[in-house]
Amino acid sequence: MKFGAHMSTRGGVWKALERGISICCDVVQVFVKNNMQWFGKPLQPDDLSQYANQMARNKLATVFGHTGYLINLGAAPSENRDKSLKSLIQEIHLATDLGLPFLVLHPGAHLGAGEQAGLDRIVDGLDEVFRATKDSPVRIALENTAGQGTCLGHKISDLAEIYRRVKQPRRLGVCLDTAHFFAAGYDLRMPKGWDAAIAEVDSMIGVKEVLAFHLNDSKTDLGSRVDRHAGIGEGKIGREPFRHIVNDERFRDLPGCLETPKSDDLHEDVENLAILRSLSSVPATSLD
Numbered sequence: 001m002k003f004g005a006h007m008s009t010r011g012g013v014w015k016a017l018e019r020g021i022s023i024c025c026d027v028v029q030v031f032v033k034n035n036m037q038w039f040g041k042p043l044q045p046d047d048l049s050q051y052a053n054q055m056a057r058n059k060l061a062t063v064f065g066h067t068g069y070l071i072n073l074g075a076a077p078s079e080n081r082d083k084s085l086k087s088l089i090q091e092i093h094l095a096t097d098l099g100l101p102f103l104v105l106h107p108g109a110h111l112g113a114g115e116q117a118g119l120d121r122i123v124d125g126l127d128e129v130f131r132a133t134k135d136s137p138v139r140i141a142l143e144n145t146a147g148q149g150t151c152l153g154h155k156i157s158d159l160a161e162i163y164r165r166v167k168q169p170r171r172l173g174v175c176l177d178t179a180h181f182f183a184a185g186y187d188l189r190m191p192k193g194w195d196a197a198i199a200e201v202d203s204m205i206g207v208k209e210v211l212a213f214h215l216n217d218s219k220t221d222l223g224s225r226v227d228r229h230a231g232i233g234e235g236k237i238g239r240e241p242f243r244h245i246v247n248d249e250r251f252r253d254l255p256g257c258l259e260t261p262k263s264d265d266l267h268e269d270v271e272n273l274a275i276l277r278s279l280s281s282v283p284a285t286s287l288d
Contacts, residue, residue, distance in 0.1 A: 001256035002026040002061045005269045014050040027062045027255035032094040035068040065103040073125035074108025074118035092133045102139040104175045107153040141175040146183035146227035154184035160204035179216035185223040191244045212255040243279040
């Protein structure tokens, strides 16, 4: 895999690239706007110019986005659902301006309406969003979830149903989160458990639809359905299982992105990237 981390865009979206490059990331994930606000300001020409210059100067393999946390396509008709649709549409436009290949999206929560009603609404919402952004090449990478509360996507069959029913499946992809897998009940700690989980993805969706991984340990136990990330080797998954995860030949060219706790100086990211590279049989890419 190509290793990296989610980076803050504080000070400008290009700053995320600077931060990633400073700790030798191969890949970077960003929010295209404030992740806790419905809407953001359009990117200004200077923003886009500095971002393009940073991309041209450096050797990042991939930069991709993650959608804001307020968006819930599983919500019933309401002001919040309307805002969710408009917010996702704006994020796709922003990602298009930046040239990002995809945005990672938590599918949504049914909020008590039941799983099938929630899935129906997610499919309808994606169809509406894709119609409104028909000229954009940006894909939506559906992320598996821990299944906390009424969140959908903790079962691969949830993601497969969305894939099967949406009118433009070519606009979709999948992002697999190791901590979410584990909290949802998929035991990745042994190679056979990892292979079984990926076999489920392959049979229901297709392994070629996997666009990225979130490499996170889990603070909570197997099947806890509680989403709490930990540094690599500091959680219930443990350090060693990440060896068979990051060395899976099917995914050697895909982004493997940290979303683990960190401070402003990023030393935790540095430590976690070093661990992942030490476990990988593929030499780390030099960014010098």
